[in-house]
Amino acid sequence: xxxxxxxxxxxxxxxxxxxxxxxxxxxxxxxxxxxxxxxxxxxxxxxxxxxxxxxxxxxxxxxxxxxxxxxxxxxxxxxxxxxxxxxxxxxxxxxxxxxxxxxxxxxxxxxxxxxxxxxxxxxxxxxxxxxxxxxxxxxxxxx
Numbered sequence: 353x354x355x356x357x358x359x360x361x362x363x364x365x366x367x368x369x370x371x372x373x374x375x376x377x378x379x380x381x382x383x384x385x386x387x388x389x390x391x392x393x394x395x396x397x398x399x400x401x402x403x404x405x406x407x408x409x410x411x412x413x414x415x416x417x418x419x420x421x422x423x424x425x426x427x428x429x430x431x432x433x434x435x436x437x438x439x440x441x442x443x444x445x446x447x448x449x450x451x452x453x454x455x456x457x458x459x460x461x462x463x464x465x466x467x468x469x470x471x472x473x474x475x476x477x478x479x480x481x482x483x484x485x486x487x488x489x490x491x492x493x494x495x
Contacts, residue, residue, distance in 0.1 A: 353406070354404050354405070354406050354411070354412075354437065354438075354439055354442065355404070355405050355406075356402055356403070356404050356405075356442060356443070356446055357402065357403060357405065358400075358401065358402055358403075359396045359401035359402060359403045359413070360396070361393065361396055361397070363396065363401075363403055363410060364392050364393045364396055366403075366410040367392050367396070367401070367403065367410065367413045368389040368392050369410075370403075370410050370411065370412065370413050370429055370430075370431050371388045371389050371392075371413060371427065371429040372388075372389055373429075373431045373432060373433070374388075374412075374429030374430055374431060374432065375388050375429060376432070377432070378464070378466075378467055381466070382464055382466045382467070382487075384464075384487060385464055385466075386464075388427055388429065395415050395426070395427075399415055399416060399417045399418075399426065400415075400416040400417075400418070400450060401413065401414070401415050401416070402414050402416075402443065402446055404430070404439045404442065404443060406434065409431075410431075411430065411431045411433075411434040411439060412428075412429065412430040412431065412434065412439040412440065412443055413427070413428070413429055413443075414427070414428045414443040414444070414446065414447055415427040415428075416447055416450060418454055418456070421454075421455065421456050421457045421458075422456055422457065422458055422459070422460055423447065423450065423451040423454065423456045423458075423459045423460070424459070424460045424461065425444075425447055425459060425460070425461040426461075428440060428443060428444070428461075430443075440473075444477065447459065448495070451495055452495065456495060457494070457495060458492050458493060458494045458495055459492070459493045459495065460490065460491070460492050460493075461474070461479070461490075461491050462488050462489065462490050462491070463488075463489050463491065464487050464488070464489070465484060465486075465487040465488070465489050466487060471489060471491075474491055474493075477493075478493055479491045479492065479493045480492055480493070
């Protein structure tokens, strides 16, 4: 069973490991993919960070940043060993609920243009691509 909970400072190393695993294949194919593990301790301290656990294993993470009436999904990763179990969808649903609690009007995210499967997933979930600058694709989901 997958449990979702707010991250704690003790989770930083496990979050970094989860994100490293989640992006390993993409990093091998996209050398310009930015670092996704830097600043995790600061994120846990300053932003909304939630983790997904299966037993004692941390298997997914979402990092949310509130900017006035917008919720930014700064990072979302699921350990590939647990892919296909709906963990990413549950974390996105949690983000949507948090955005509602904070009366946000929309959610934003940025992804790499080369992550075509990721982009397709977000489009399927109702997100809209609003801008592409180089390899950075900005997306929005009105609430």
